[in-house]
Amino acid sequence: xxxxxxxxxxxxxxxxxxxxxxxxxxxxxxxxxxxxxxxxxxxxxxxxxxxxxxxxxxxxxxxxxxxxxxxxxxxxxxxxxxxxxxxxxxxxxxxxxxxxxxxxxxxxxxxxxxxxxxxxxxxxxxxxxxxxxxxxxxxxxxxxxxxxxxxxxxxxxxxxxxxxxxxxxxxxxxxxxxxxxxxxxxxxxxxxxxxxxxxxxxxxxxxxxxxxxxxxxxxxxxxxxxxxxxxxxxxxxxxxxxxxxxxxxxxxxxxxxxxxxxxxxxxxxxxxxxxxxxxxxxxxxxxxxxxxxxxxxxxxxxxxxxxxxxxxxxxxxxxxxxxxxxxxxxxxxxxxxxxxxxxxxxxxxxxxxxxxx
Amino acid sequence: xxxxxxxxxxxxxxxxxxxxxxxxxxxxxxxxxxxxxxxxxxxxxxxxxxxxxxxxxxxxxxxxxxxxxxxxxxxxxxxxxxxxxxxxxxxxxxxxxxxxxxxxxxxxxxxxxxxxxxxxxxxxxxxxxxxxxxx
Amino acid sequence: xxxxxxxxxxxxxxxxxxxxxxxxxxxxxxxxxxxxxxxxxxxxxxxxxxxxxxxxxxxxxxxxxxxxxxxxxxxxxxxxxxxxxxxxxxxxxxxxxxxxxxxxxxxxxxxxxxxxxxxxxxxxxxxxxxxxxxxxxxxxxxxxxxxxxxxxxxxxxxxxxxxxxxxxxxxxxxxxxxxxxxxxxxxxxxxxxxxxxxxxxxxxxxxxxxxxxxxxxxxxxxxxxxxxxxxxxxxxxxxxxxxxxxxxxxxxxxxxxxxxxxxxxxxxxxxxxxxxxxxxxxxxxxxxxxxxxxxxxxxxxxxxxxxxxxxxxxxxxxxxxxxxxxxxxxxxxxxxxxxxxxxxxxxxxxxxxxxxxxxxxxxxxxxxxxxxxxxxxxxxxxxxxx
Numbered sequence: 001x002x003x004x005x006x007x008x009x010x011x012x013x014x015x016x017x018x019x020x021x022x023x024x025x026x027x028x029x030x031x032x033x034x035x036x037x038x039x040x041x042x043x044x045x046x047x048x049x050x051x052x053x054x055x056x057x058x059x060x061x062x063x064x065x066x067x068x069x070x071x072x073x074x075x076x077x078x079x080x081x082x083x084x085x086x087x088x089x090x091x092x093x094x095x096x097x098x099x100x101x102x103x104x105x106x107x108x109x110x111x112x113x114x115x116x117x118x119x120x121x122x123x124x125x126x127x128x129x130x131x132x133x134x135x136x137x138x139x140x141x142x143x144x145x146x147x148x149x150x151x152x153x154x155x156x157x158x159x160x161x162x163x164x165x166x167x168x169x170x171x172x173x174x175x176x177x178x179x180x181x182x183x184x185x186x187x188x189x190x191x192x193x194x195x196x197x198x199x200x201x202x203x204x205x206x207x208x209x210x211x212x213x214x215x216x217x218x219x220x221x222x223x224x225x226x227x228x229x230x231x232x233x234x235x236x237x238x239x240x241x242x243x244x245x246x247x248x249x250x251x252x253x254x255x256x257x258x259x260x261x262x263x264x265x266x267x268x269x270x271x272x273x274x275x276x277x278x279x280x281x282x283x284x285x286x287x288x289x290x291x292x293x294x295x296x297x298x299x300x301x302x303x304x305x306x307x308x309x310x311x312x313x314x315x316x317x318x319x320x321x322x323x324x325x326x327x328x329x330x331x332x333x334x335x336x337x338x339x340x341x342x343x344x345x346x347x348x349x350x351x352x353x354x355x356x357x
Numbered sequence: 358x359x360x361x362x363x364x365x366x367x368x369x370x371x372x373x374x375x376x377x378x379x380x381x382x383x384x385x386x387x388x389x390x391x392x393x394x395x396x397x398x399x400x401x402x403x404x405x406x407x408x409x410x411x412x413x414x415x416x417x418x419x420x421x422x423x424x425x426x427x428x429x430x431x432x433x434x435x436x437x438x439x440x441x442x443x444x445x446x447x448x449x450x451x452x453x454x455x456x457x458x459x460x461x462x463x464x465x466x467x468x469x470x471x472x473x474x475x476x477x478x479x480x481x482x483x484x485x486x487x488x489x490x491x492x
Numbered sequence: 493x494x495x496x497x498x499x500x501x502x503x504x505x506x507x508x509x510x511x512x513x514x515x516x517x518x519x520x521x522x523x524x525x526x527x528x529x530x531x532x533x534x535x536x537x538x539x540x541x542x543x544x545x546x547x548x549x550x551x552x553x554x555x556x557x558x559x560x561x562x563x564x565x566x567x568x569x570x571x572x573x574x575x576x577x578x579x580x581x582x583x584x585x586x587x588x589x590x591x592x593x594x595x596x597x598x599x600x601x602x603x604x605x606x607x608x609x610x611x612x613x614x615x616x617x618x619x620x621x622x623x624x625x626x627x628x629x630x631x632x633x634x635x636x637x638x639x640x641x642x643x644x645x646x647x648x649x650x651x652x653x654x655x656x657x658x659x660x661x662x663x664x665x666x667x668x669x670x671x672x673x674x675x676x677x678x679x680x681x682x683x684x685x686x687x688x689x690x691x692x693x694x695x696x697x698x699x700x701x702x703x704x705x706x707x708x709x710x711x712x713x714x715x716x717x718x719x720x721x722x723x724x725x726x727x728x729x730x731x732x733x734x735x736x737x738x739x740x741x742x743x744x745x746x747x748x749x750x751x752x753x754x755x756x757x758x759x760x761x762x763x764x765x766x767x768x769x770x771x772x773x774x775x776x777x778x779x780x781x782x783x784x785x786x787x788x789x790x791x792x793x794x795x796x797x798x799x800x801x802x803x804x805x806x807x808x809x810x811x812x813x814x815x816x817x818x819x820x821x822x823x824x825x826x827x828x829x830x831x832x833x834x835x836x837x838x839x840x841x842x843x844x845x846x847x848x849x850x851x852x853x854x855x856x857x858x859x860x861x862x863x864x865x866x867x868x869x870x871x872x873x874x875x876x877x878x
Contacts, residue, residue, distance in 0.1 A: 028449050057427045058448055058466040066465045094478055103480060107371035107465050331488055366624055387625045415638025416691040421614035424630040432631050434639055434741050442741040444626050457646045
């Protein structure tokens with residue numbers, strides 16, 4: 001069959017859709033990067049973040065998703081019975097086979113007549129679920145759909161990823177634009193087969209292509225997706241108040257922001273990796289929740305995720321008058337970040353079960 | 358493996374679903390077949406707010422099988438704001454920060470595995486000091 | 493009801509009895525009790541046991557133990573009420589003889605705790621709690637006691653160190669009990685240095701769980717005479733069992749130990765005696781806080797004041813109300829489902845004047861109190877020298 005000539009443009013929902021509720025979660029423990037450097041680099045190493053969040057022994061993607069989803073419900077001020085999809089994106093689902101989403105749905109009181117499923121696309125599993133949720137609401141197949149990006153990321157002891165592999169994420173309830181605190185102006189995704197980072201079945205820790213994860217992977221996909229979305233929607237960085245990019249460390253999102261024409265001030269509120277690390281499928285999602293916590297009505301927010309393997313989902317949101325009163329209906333992202341208990345490498349090893357094998 | 362037993366109790370465990378007595382309106386948790394307040398059958402579900410106060414607590418160092426990984430841990434009697442008292446672990450708190458009367462809120466956490474690491478993960482209620490944040 | 497007397501008593505050493513099986517352990521006590529009763533043949537065997545179904549993977553102990561003891565053709569089954577199983581089995585034996593259903597009933601309490609090891613032991617013990625709402629969240633028996641002690645300290649402002657009086661007393665009395673697990677005294681300093689188990693509860697607040705078996709042969713005074721028994725007979729004057737909520741959290745007042753209160757009241761009413769008339773009190777000291785709450789529930793102290801009784805010598809062998817006269821569970825060792833039968837055996841030793849160096853002078857009447865968990869069930873008995 002011949003390749004169609006029509007250029008593929010940004011997706012705009014057939015009927016207007018927006019975020020009606022959102023909620024973040026970050027566990028309380030923090031492992032300073034200097035602790036990793038102390039154990040593995042003789043204390044001398046340039047750390048990619050200041051510290052990272054670490055889940056408690058009784059936490060996993062399911063428990064963290066439940067709390068984020070409860071926060072989202074509190075902001076949406078809807079009953080869980082009105083939700084028609086519960087989707088959890090993660091690369092650390094507690095089970096290899098058995099959905100995280102069914103536990104989350106049951107715990108928050110969602111009805112049985114829902115779509116439920118777990119999404120996997122490295123660090124963009126959550127935003128992939130969000131695109132699907134937008135589509136579901138736009139298609140009229142449900143009034144509300146819940147999309148969660150959450151991770152308790154894995155890093156092999158001594159690997160560069162151990163500085164950053166963190167835990168956290170956010171939940172979003174997508175619904176009709178007229179009830180929204182932020183309306184979806186459009187989305188665009190850019191996907192190729194680029195093996196920059198992977199974890200084979202039954203493996204405990206991922207492998208990565210080191211510097212190959214940079215230009216051909218992270219930067220290529222984010223810039224392509226971000227540029228195309230802005231072009232299609234006819235906006236420039238100057239028309240946008242805030243930008244959030246996937247944040248595997250501190251430098252990558254700073255550099256990609258510059259490449260797309262954004263100032264450090266525009267990315268500052270959503271740049272959480274220096275203090276919580278890389279929350280993988282949660283990273284872009286929780287960056288957005290931090291921005292929503294402090295944005296004003298009418299602000300435009302660009303979000304571009306990146307998932308290894310590889311792809312980026314770009315979103316442009318515009319906040320509404322409803323945002324302000326909902327910001328305080330649940331704990332804010334910075335409340336969780338401020339709740340901080342520092343641990344040493346020994347406690348980290350225990351909490352993450354790294355003695356087990 | 359005791360899958361049916363845990364499956365049957367998931368509503369109670371995940372979200373503190375108890376009962377309200379249709380006869381005397383007493384709130385009941387954990388659910389019981391007979392209302393402890395008036396002696397009638399109690400069957401109407403009621404979901405508790407999850408807010409309460411520590412009535413008493415203890416720090417368990419000798420943990421039973423299934424709980425070794427998280428020991429030592431704190432178990433408390435938590436008086437829910439609706440009245441009933443529930444036995445639950447406290448989480449996200451240091452042992453020396455706990456005191457009788459401390460306000461706590463319910464969170465859903467991993468309780469333990471059914472059997473070993475190959476068994477299902479059992480999730481359920483724990484309580485943590487109330488997180489108020491900037492609200 | 494017919495009068496019921498104790499025709500024979502028997503007990504084994506309490507401890508980590510690695511080399512003896514559940515059935516043989518029970519048989520040692522049965523054999524001793526039957527010999528003490530001059531060979532009187534029982535018509536029934538009632539077994540007090542709590543953990544065999546988990547630790548020894550064995551049910552139907554009635555048949556197993558009767559069969560092994562050569563008691564063919566008798567009625568035999570287990571009475572189970574958690575740690576109060578011994579008290580329950582004794583009550584069953586008492587009722588069987590008192591009612592005329594049988595002429596002689598053998599009661600054996602047996603526990604083979606050390607057949608399980610490590611954290612499996614704590615998990616086994618947890619079966620007497622509410623499995624769905626207590627054990628499931630990681631509560632332990634010691635944890636229950638810890639919760640009560642914490643609340644007691646908060647509510648009444650008792651000094652933490654006051655609880656040491658109970659293990660110190662129990663150990664002192666166990667020194668002269670040849671069947672005891674710990675035949676050495678401890679002092680207050682040792683107590684205060686002990687490591688926490690379920691803070692504020694420490695290692696010495698908790699009686700060590702152990703193996704052991706005790707047996708009692710019950711019959712009528714006439715049958716005892718026919719059997720030519722020469723030792724003094726002990727009469728069962730009162731018997732009562734009462735329950736509370738299984739889970740601690742379901743009680744409006746967890747420190748009340750209401751089941752213990754009502755069991756003592758009813759057993760004393762049945763015997764027509766007042767608690768204050770007894771010469772000794774074999775009570776439950778599985779945890780020091782249970783001894784304190786038991787004393788208050790039995791009416792020997794006001795609420796919140798039970799700890800004071802340990803401070804002034806009242807509870808010693810020569811005191812106003814001797815308790816734990818052979819070492820209690822703390823000194824003798826806590827054989828769990830057998831503890832209630834040990835209490836009866838020890839009270840009978842006192843009433844028969846056979847308590848050796850620990851003899852309570854002129855002891856004629858004894859009260860026993862056996863608790864299942866934190867007085868989730870309670871069995872009280874009043875015994876009297878005939």
